[in-house]
Amino acid sequence: MEYNLWGNRKFHLELKSLILFLWVTLLVVSLFKCFSVPHEQAIWFLLSSFNVSLHVSGNNTTLNATSPPNQIKIGEIPSLGDGLVNITDPLVPSYNVKIPDMEEDPEPVEKVLNDSRQENATISGGMREKRKEENRVLDKQFSLSPLGSPLLDSFKNGLVPTSSHKQFLLSPLGSPLSDSFKNGSVPTSSQLNPFSFNLSQLGVQVTKDVPKSEISEPLGNGPPISQRNLTIESVPLIKYTKEKVSVVQKKNPMVQSMSPSSLSGSSFRPMKPRWSSPRDKELLSAKEQIQNAPLVKKDRDLYPPVFQNISMFKRSYELMERMFKIYIYQEGEKPIFHQPLLTGIYASEGWFMKLMEANKQFVVKDPKLAHMFYLPYSSRQLQITLYVPNTHMMQPLSLYLKYYVDMIAEKYPFWNRTGGSDHFLVACHDWAPSETKLHPELRKNTIKVLCNADSSREIFKVGKDITLPEVYVRVKNPVAYVGGKPVSQRPILAFFAGQMHGKVRPILLKYWENKDPDMKILGPKFYGIGKKGPYIEYMKLSKYCICPKGYEVNSPRVMEAIYFECVPVIISDNFVLPFDNILNWKAFSVVILERDIPRLKEILLSISEKRYLTMQARVKRVQKHFLWHNKPVKYDLFHMILHSIWHNRIHNMRL
Template sequence: MKEKIFLPPPALAQALAQRESLRVIDTIADNGPYHSRRAFLDDYRDMVNTMKVFVYPCSPRDPFSHIFLPTSSAPSGNYASEAYFKKALAESGMVTDDPSQADLFFMPFSITRLRNDPKVGVGRMPAFVRDYVKNISHRWPYWNRTGGSDHFYVACHSIGKVALEKAQHVRLNAIQVVCSSNYYVQGFIPHKDVAMPQIWPRSESFREIKTIEQRKVLAFFAGGSNSPVRANVVRTWRNDTQIHAYPSRIQGSYAEALLRSKFCLHVKGYEVNTARLGDAFFYGCVPVVIANYYDLPFSSVLNWKSFSVVVTTANIPKLKAILSGISREDYSQMHRLVLDARRHFQWHAPPREYDAFYMVMYQLWLRRHVVRYPLH
């Protein structure tokens, strides 16, 4: 008789993993990468235990169901954060079928899928979103009682701004969870909206991190010169021996370039969002943000000054002096905090404690209404 092997059910396995994650974050020295570790932990547990979201339903038979329902396949591409959020929410236990229990209401249209749908595309997207909001406001009572201020949608692609051209009341009232969190450009309102990290999907676990001594390159950047800021970085530093800046893909391993660099540059392209912040955390590289007016992800929780360097575009010529002026002791501290914070910059489905999904939900939790509106 073959011996039976006991495997814990997924719910138990997830609970054990979450308990371990709690233990790890609770042992972080002082405040770690957080403004206040204890305040965050206490409020976070309250959020996980009580937060409920009502998702506007869509039938699988609907001709546009692929726009609204979570994908069955693993999310992929540069804008995977949008699909990951929807999958993680569906598997999180936070969704309620009872709107009276909901803290927030989710409009699950996908900007990326609307953009790529031949029946919609960029040109018809504004009318699609306008008609969708009009439809739910007529069929359901929840939008009208708050003007949509307890509703949210998710958009990682910067084309999301275009999607709301015919629905300005959505832009002004609903919570926008976006990767392109540029508060200089009209449309993003920092105290209302939520900055979500743009993270390239990876099936592998965190990479083995090289020690500080193994990181011989001062700073690294590679990417298309699709903005004056990137062009300036490459023009200024492309021939430098300590800062390696490339105008396109590098020859060789991009991962190894990140692993052997002390600092990794997050440089504004067409928009402020790129996946390079996620890359920096994944490979244990201290991020350098060169993007004016960027509302950094999870800034209400994470003390970005403790583990990153923010450089205005005007100071690009001073970049080497700024980075070289950081002492070994200070860099060591920043590097340690990057490793403490990087669990917040990965997606999982189902979600794992403190990952990108739960951090986005925490930002939404902070924006929920204090006053609960009656349903009658």
């Protein structure tokens, strides 16, 4: 009996010793394997050792620990489709990744993606965060069928790419990447730029932080990013913070007279550059010289009464001519890019593009020498090419422009340095402001030169953005019909004729059509609107030309009035007048609130004859600043637009 008890005790002790030995052996082996495998891949080894795998099926994602058939392997991460997205080995070890814990509370894949997209860190050439507004639009799933239709036909059929398909617009039309969509197939991972691939879309969260010292240098020049062997350590990681919007007040009275306008609801705060540039110092030096401009009382080429501050303008213009350099991106396919339209109501954007791309004084081929960067797109050509009439679908236009800017940010470091603050675009179509909505930095930071300059809308930022004068060019020579009759040959008090666009014009006709012989207020039946005939002649025979808003705040009648030496009467609340921080519009025009239309004649008659003669003479003086020329002339419209871009960039810089 005692022997049996002793034997049992011995057996149990040996069994415990054996179990302890096995545990120690297993621990030693595990530790040895962990240290023998590269530390970046240890987590994958441990997961595979314990048979942990990630299943992705449709919208359901589960984490299993029971030896499933498909395990996660190095170099393979499940995609949202049927296949696997292959990530090359040199790229994967560069990240410390965490697989979201979905064991306790399983979530659909779409919710995981939405949560991960809100991370500030993204892996792309531009390193830009995925803003909530962008995600809210791009996360909508749109069909790409009928498959096999050409790229532009897909847009014209009202088909919009999903966020996972955005790369087909980043490549030139007709390239292998866009052709893959034309043939009804989704581009493979080898066709995508590695820095446009976002691991957060696969439930992998980036936790790698980059030291501040690595953010001070741009990517630099060299081969395209898609051909570089880069890792996360060599790309700046930009973290965004929300900044409170406010108006920058200037105390110097001379600066105030030429500082950006400040209308309610349109203030902004420019961002600081993410790393310094010699060009910034040059602009700051110019700003100081402008603030200390010598006093100018008379000038041979400029008429002081039509300027807010002729001293500062003259000094600023001189510095612009001497210093200002612009780089034009060559990317972008015709007709949307690099193909200006030179006639019609939206011709101003085309004339600027034509003259800018042919210019040798301001344009540089080396982007490192540039103070600003021009995005050479035509809002009119974009509308003609992609918009399907009567569909009311403008999103394809906005997406196209957004993906173009994404491509620029991935290919060059310049956009990322300032978040687009040193970039500008020039667009005259009424839809141009809305075309920038889907790209947060383009909407907020980039200088937009727009005909549709509506201060009541959040998109147009007064003081940063610029009003592009809307010039209706009827023939190839934009100054063919310029000029008017002398005051003694202007018997008509006020003239208007046009279509009933918008809400203001019907009110104008309600009160004044055929109501007074001195007021020639006519409707759409008037013969010769937009032609060489009676319309232009009536403007040349009138003292005041009524310029009411149409569907939008802008109207070509303002420029037509100046061209034909008729004092413009502007009826358009919230319209930011062209170059209003440079020119004194009160000196040569009349601005009337929309609610005062019933008092129109009373207001005009209250202006004395002497005052009218002064304003009409100033219209003739200011005319030179609103003319397009086949070859730019000093102080003409081309140079005035350039100066406004130069001026706003200088006065809105933050270092």
